[in-house]
Amino acid sequence: MSLPRLAIIGDxxxxxxxxxxxxxxxxxxxxxxxxxxxxxxTRLCQPLRRRFTRVRPASxxx
Amino acid sequence: MNRFWDYQKLVRQRxxxxxxxxxxxxxxxxxxxxxxxxxxxxxCHDLDAFRSLLQPxxxxxxxxxxxxxxxxxxxxxxxxxxxxxxxxxxxxxxxxGLIAVELLNGERVTRAGRLFNLxxxxxxxxxxxxxxxxxxxxxxxxxxxxxxxxxxxxxGHRGRLVITxxxxxxxxxxxxxxxxxxxxxxxxxxDAIIVSSSNYIKSSYVLPFYQNKCRVIPFGIPxxxxxRPDAAEVARLPxxxxxxIVLGVGRLVYYKGFEHLIEAMNFIQGRLVIVGHGPLHNALxxxxxxxxxxxxxxxxxxxxxxxxxxxxxxxxxxxxxxxSEAFGIVQxxxxxxxxxxxxxxxxxxCTVCFT
Numbered sequence: 381m382s383l384p385r386l387a388i389i390g391d392x393x394x395x396x397x398x399x400x401x402x403x404x405x406x407x408x409x410x411x412x413x414x415x416x417x418x419x420x421x422t423r424l425c426q427p428l429r430r431r432f433t434r435v436r437p438a439s440x441x442x
Numbered sequence: 443m444n445r446f447w448d449y450q451k452l453v454r455q456r457x458x459x460x461x462x463x464x465x466x467x468x469x470x471x472x473x474x475x476x477x478x479x480x481x482x483x484x485x486c487h488d489l490d491a492f493r494s495l496l497q498p499x500x501x502x503x504x505x506x507x508x509x510x511x512x513x514x515x516x517x518x519x520x521x522x523x524x525x526x527x528x529x530x531x532x533x534x535x536x537x538x539g540l541i542a543v544e545l546l547n548g549e550r551v552t553r554a555g556r557l558f559n560l561x562x563x564x565x566x567x568x569x570x571x572x573x574x575x576x577x578x579x580x581x582x583x584x585x586x587x588x589x590x591x592x593x594x595x596x597x598g599h600r601g602r603l604v605i606t607x608x609x610x611x612x613x614x615x616x617x618x619x620x621x622x623x624x625x626x627x628x629x630x631x632x633d634a635i636i637v638s639s640s641n642y643i644k645s646s647y648v649l650p651f652y653q654n655k656c657r658v659i660p661f662g663i664p665x666x667x668x669x670r671p672d673a674a675e676v677a678r679l680p681x682x683x684x685x686x687i688v689l690g691v692g693r694l695v696y697y698k699g700f701e702h703l704i705e706a707m708n709f710i711q712g713r714l715v716i717v718g719h720g721p722l723h724n725a726l727x728x729x730x731x732x733x734x735x736x737x738x739x740x741x742x743x744x745x746x747x748x749x750x751x752x753x754x755x756x757x758x759x760x761x762x763x764x765x766s767e768a769f770g771i772v773q774x775x776x777x778x779x780x781x782x783x784x785x786x787x788x789x790x791x792c793t794v795c796f797t
Contacts (some may be wrong), residue, residue, distance in 0.1 A: 389463060390467070403485060407754070424452065424456065426449045
């Protein structure tokens with residue numbers, strides 16, 4: 381029988397929240413080390429798509 | 443846009459690949475709208491992300507920000523489980539009625555946040571919505587709890603209603619004049635009223651009118667639990683408190699009548715040990731001093747296991763003096779430990795009564 385598949389969904393890396401990464405990392409480590417027989421753990425994280433930061437402020441061209 | 447659009451898109455695309463989901467950050471709660479909420483856990487680190495909604499006066503924000511926060515919060519509240527970084531965060535979530543569900547002895551418990559207390563009675567407006575949302579076939583209310591009665595009646599619940607009637611209004615004379623018609627409405631609506639003793643029905647100023655609905659179900663205690671004390675602790679206590687111990691157990695509140703027990707120590711050789719805490723602690727200590735018995739009266743406010751005290755005592759005293767003490771379950775506990783019980787008969791009688 382296959383194990384329940386657990387998705388751990390973290391913050392955008394680009395948001396720069398070290399404490400959130402730590403929580404995510406510790407949870408993943410703990411589950412993979414101590415409960416590998418209970419869950420198949422996968423980390424899900426969406427890369428940040430920069431949209432508005434590509435548009436340079438007009439003042440820089442002046 | 444990334445949080446509300448791109449991330450949403452990712453979880454929508456990939457959710458079929460997983461059975462359970464864990465959101466690391468509560469401020470991504472909007473994702474629960476897309477995920478199967480019943481299979482989603484969210485870790486909550488603090489309530490700052492929702493402060494503009496919970497305490498708008500301390501965190502004023504634009505309407506747009508509040509709308510987004512509301513969307514996140516609604517998603518967060520839908521999650522099946524919330525993991526908290528600390529007990530303080532859990533308590534804050536419960537206080538605001540955000541998660542409102544916890545497990546107690548394996549049962550799901552929903553808590554409604556308290557808005558205020560009126561003469562010790564909690565009023566929880568959220569309870570109206572929670573009763574309605576529960577779609578319960580049967581609602582069971584423990585009285586006196588005027589806030590719960592009001593919430594129940596306002597909820598428009600149409601299923602069965604069972605009321606456990608612990609006590610009349612005893613001290614809240616003015617409040618009871620206002621609330622009695624509402625209470626009567628609930629009792630009229632009830633399918634059954636549970637009372638702990640037949641004597642209480644007879645002596646109540648309310649229950650005789652509903653005698654046909656009343657069912658007597660005395661309280662019970664697990665005998666085995668009280669018959670297996672820590673033997674070493676039982677042997678140690680007489681060394682601490684002497685060979686003749688009179689024991690009182692209960693909250694230090696007016697209706698327990700501990701001041702009478704303290705006065706009575708003038709006529710009794712031995713030591714009175716009172717286990718319990720409450721608002722009258724200082725007043726009772728002063729009473730012991732003024733009666734000249736303070737050296738023979740011990741207050742224990744932090745006892746984890748009361749069983750050795752019952753076993754070490756020579757006699758248990760239930761000094762309750764008011765109808766608020768409708769049953770006195772501590773006397774059952776003392777009897778389960780094989781101790782004689784002395785009690786004051788305060789114009790009311792319980793089924794369990796050894797004078």
